[in-house]
Amino acid sequence: MLPTKKIPANVVPRLSRYYRALYEHTQLPWISSSVLSEYTGFTAAQIRKDLGYFGQFGSPGKGYNVEELKKSIRQILGLDRTWNAAVIGVGNLGTALMGYRGFKDQGFNIVAAFDSDPRKTGSTIKGVKIFSLDSMPAVVKEKSIQIAILTVPGSVAQQTAETACKAGIKSILNFAPVHLRLPDSVKVRHIDMSIEIERLSFLITTGDSGR
Amino acid sequence: MLPTKKIPANVVPRLSRYYRALYEHTQLPWISSSVLSEYTGFTAAQIRKDLGYFGQFGSPGKGYNVEELKKSIRQILGLDRTWNAAVIGVGNLGTALMGYRGFKDQGFNIVAAFDSDPRKTGSTIKGVKIFSLDSMPAVVKEKSIQIAILTVPGSVAQQTAETACKAGIKSILNFAPVHLRLPDSVKVRHIDMSIEIERLSFLITTGDSGR
The missing domain is CATH 3.40.50.720 (NAD(P)-binding Rossmann-like Domain)
Incomplete structure (x- = not known):
């Protein structure tokens, strides 16, 4: 899923951190903003705001779909190519x-x-x-x-x-x-x-x- | 001159840049915010705002006293010691x-x-x-x-x-x-x-x- 709004430059380094955390820590298909908060040091509120740029793909009670989130961030950061x-x-x-x-x-x-x-x-x-x-x-x-x-x-x-x-x-x-x-x-x-x-x-x- | 107000953390890296530019480029006793802007890439307005934390030691028509400014930034950043x-x-x-x-x-x-x-x-x-x-x-x-x-x-x-x-x-x-x-x-x-x-x-x- 590509972002629904233009992502401000200051959000970009946080996306990198989220990506790294997803990449290193998640074995499960879903992750909540509070678990992601633990791995990155950013508040859950900050994370929800930043990931809000990608539209609604958080799911109540489950959190974010890890694979979908990784794929989206890879595209945004230009990491889906070499x-x-x-x-x-x-x-x-x-x-x-x-x-x-x-x-x-x-x-x-x-x-x-x-x-x-x-x-x-x-x-x-x-x-x-x-x-x-x-x-x-x-x-x-x-x-x-x-x-x-x-x-x-x-x-x-x-x-x-x-x-x-x-x-x-x-x-x-x-x-x-x-x-x-x-x-x-x-x-x-x-x-x-x-x-x-x-x-x-x-x-x-x-x-x-x-x- | 020590700052008259608490300096926010996000101003600190810019102070480092100002200090480096003063250190490397200035041969004259005074520098204007527009010349400092040229050496650092920050706008003159941003520079005046940041240096405003040190109180009034810009002088109309002359700019900032280079030695005084270097000394103040050194103290703030803890560079006056090893x-x-x-x-x-x-x-x-x-x-x-x-x-x-x-x-x-x-x-x-x-x-x-x-x-x-x-x-x-x-x-x-x-x-x-x-x-x-x-x-x-x-x-x-x-x-x-x-x-x-x-x-x-x-x-x-x-x-x-x-x-x-x-x-x-x-x-x-x-x-x-x-x-x-x-x-x-x-x-x-x-x-x-x-x-x-x-x-x-x-x-x-x-x-x-x-x-």
Whole structure:
């Protein structure tokens, strides 16, 4: 069942969490919002509201049909297909992500890596071949790469992202600690690990519960 | 200048971004909200609202005093001190984080690592010694470790987090793709890389701008 209303962007990460919980924990054909609440930490009310976007397929007394819910969320998140991704920047983090099972499990295949260091290009790490930045246009096209995972140092991130866009990349998962200024047509998600640890130090400093 | 009002949790990551932009880009003593907007991607109106929590220290025609603003944000985020952190789980990701400069630059020092694999314990990676899980209570105490960076597989994350809490850890940066069920007194921030890449595939699938 596809959603009956447009799903707001802030609901999307919760759908990912619901999906993961359904995937990992459910052996039964039905699940209630309160059980899903236990597995995810979101309130049952929040869950009912979010799943309300999919129309009425909760059933009183039974809860949600697990298979139907999984299928719907997969479609919404684009997980019912596979995506080809490339790591740009083969340092420690890039290398770790090249072997990160969580990506593969959700249909994200890392099919190439790029680095500016000629000592790295040509070699293969975890089954993924490393190419030069110059060869990006050809490799992106040949391997139908849709997503770039940017793990270069902050000082060269903007420039490298521009190179990737010129090579045909339309979406970037950015691990570099800088705000990328790119055309609106390029989708960007930013994972800033320092910011998350700073949120933690804020919570410790203020004694805030973090909710 | 300390904030005149309680700062909501959702403002905190933006403060981190403002701080980073001030730190990296400003050579001048004053900065306007519109210039800060350019460096961070947040609107000038949002920036003025967020910095309004610090009271009135914007100056008409000049903008914000950069040094004063940096100092205030450092205090709020708890970056005016250093924190001792430990990596739990020395796999690819754990190893990458042990060398992640972004943490050190903001005052987060990784002073120990823990792993259940006896072939790893006793060795040193990137200057950080690896200890067994059993030795956690003693090491946490001796090295005054306040933050655990959890990079174990999802299947053992809950159990390992409980071990860390028993050892005296009160705050966890969780990279494992599971919701941790821990006492309210323990602060937890969750970085789920799969969820971020799923947000990206949602944006590509729907053609949403991602705002």
